Amino acid sequence: MVPVSQLQFARKYPFSSIAKTAVRQLVPSLDAIDQPILDAAIQLVEVCASTSPKTRRAYVERHFSQRDLSYPEFLSRDVSLFPVTKIILSFLHNPTLNERFAGLMGDLTFEYLVNEKDRVSIWLDVARDLNVKADILVENNVQKLVISLPQYLAFPLQDGQLHLVNQSVRHGNIVLEENLACRWLAEGVHHSILQSLPVDTRGFPAFLRESAMQAQSRINVIRVSETQSLSSGIILSAFPPCMVKLYGEITSGVNLPHMARFDLATFLINVPMPHEDIVNVFSKASNYDERITRYHLDNLSGRSSGKKYSMPACIKVREHGLCISRTCNVTHPLQFYRRESEKPSETSNDSPTVDEKK
Numbered sequence: 001m002v003p004v005s006q007l008q009f010a011r012k013y014p015f016s017s018i019a020k021t022a023v024r025q026l027v028p029s030l031d032a033i034d035q036p037i038l039d040a041a042i043q044l045v046e047v048c049a050s051t052s053p054k055t056r057r058a059y060v061e062r063h064f065s066q067r068d069l070s071y072p073e074f075l076s077r078d079v080s081l082f083p084v085t086k087i088i089l090s091f092l093h094n095p096t097l098n099e100r101f102a103g104l105m106g107d108l109t110f111e112y113l114v115n116e117k118d119r120v121s122i123w124l125d126v127a128r129d130l131n132v133k134a135d136i137l138v139e140n141n142v143q144k145l146v147i148s149l150p151q152y153l154a155f156p157l158q159d160g161q162l163h164l165v166n167q168s169v170r171h172g173n174i175v176l177e178e179n180l181a182c183r184w185l186a187e188g189v190h191h192s193i194l195q196s197l198p199v200d201t202r203g204f205p206a207f208l209r210e211s212a213m214q215a216q217s218r219i220n221v222i223r224v225s226e227t228q229s230l231s232s233g234i235i236l237s238a239f240p241p242c243m244v245k246l247y248g249e250i251t252s253g254v255n256l257p258h259m260a261r262f263d264l265a266t267f268l269i270n271v272p273m274p275h276e277d278i279v280n281v282f283s284k285a286s287n288y289d290e291r292i293t294r295y296h297l298d299n300l301s302g303r304s305s306g307k308k309y310s311m312p313a314c315i316k317v318r319e320h321g322l323c324i325s326r327t328c329n330v331t332h333p334l335q336f337y338r339r340e341s342e343k344p345s346e347t348s349n350d351s352p353t354v355d356e357k358k
């Protein structure tokens with residue numbers, strides 16, 4: 001019987017040595033993997049198959065919202081989910097899915113780490129599992145983490161805030177405040193999980209391959225539905241995470257603050273979404289006033305002023321407190337949209353690829 005506290009830790013950090021020990025007890029052999037775990041693993045693969053960052057963000061938020069649940073069955077299933085999902089992904093041989101899964105685990109790690117009460121101590125525990133050595137430095141009563149430069153650069157850093165030019169380098173070490181240290185460790189988790197995929201599935205029971213084929217069928221359905229774009233030709237699934245969040249909030253009736261409205265409006269204007277469709281988006285806010293909305297949109301789009309406003313770059317969106325992703329790998333939200341909307345359909349790549357040789 002694995003103690004609940006250990007299961008809760010393992011659920012948050014499923015790649016950790018504590019989680020591996022727990023899984024060995026919960027699932028002593030592959031034949032012990034039951035249907036609820038397989039179903040959950042297929043659902044997780046579906047989350048990774050979605051091209052919309054919103055879907056993965058929702059997964060992180062739901063996972064985090066269940067952090068205090070202590071039912072052993074629920075925890076055991078979630079802890080076992082990580083290795084079983086890796087097996088399913090390994091049968092599918094799809095690097096895009098692997099990358100999204102690793103990124104999702106990095107995002108989960110960040111979400112949990114920054115919210116830990118004993119953040120530095122847990123950070124050090126998680127870092128140890130990744131073979132990271134770090135020291136604690138206390139400056140002005142603030143704890144910081146010190147990592148050697150070679151170690152800091154040991155894996156690719158996709159988060160712009162982690163670029164070396166933005167860091168404090170002292171005597172060959174990087175000194176990170178806690179939030180940045182959590183971002184960096186999340187990148188380490190992302191990289192480490194990506195490196196661990198695919199696992200060797202030779203000799204694995206047939207039911208695991210069948211589950212992978214089920215997952216592939218579901219992925220094909222997702223691809224078909226995602227090729228349907230808005231009537232105006234705007235592809236919602238290509239929106240960057242920051243705009244997905246704002247778009248989702250305003251269309252759910254949330255009253256966005258001024259800068260959030262500005263960023264969203266200029267994004268939609270420059271995508272470009274038809275003017276009346278943008279008015280329609282803003283009409284969903286509960287404090288909607290058509291006259292004021294049209295006045296501002298006419299101004300921002302240049303209809304009334306003759307000057308069309310540009311969409312702010314990521315650095316500005318970040319200053320507005322609206323950047324929510326570490327891994328977009330762009331400097332401008334419109335760059336993200338163009339990159340994602342120009343990607344060819346993944347349908348051909350996602351045709352069944354279960355390796356029959358293995």
Ligand code: SF4
Nearest residue numbers: 240242314317323328
């Ligand atoms: S990196 Fe840029 S595009 Fe991505 S969420 Fe942040 S502001 Fe938006």
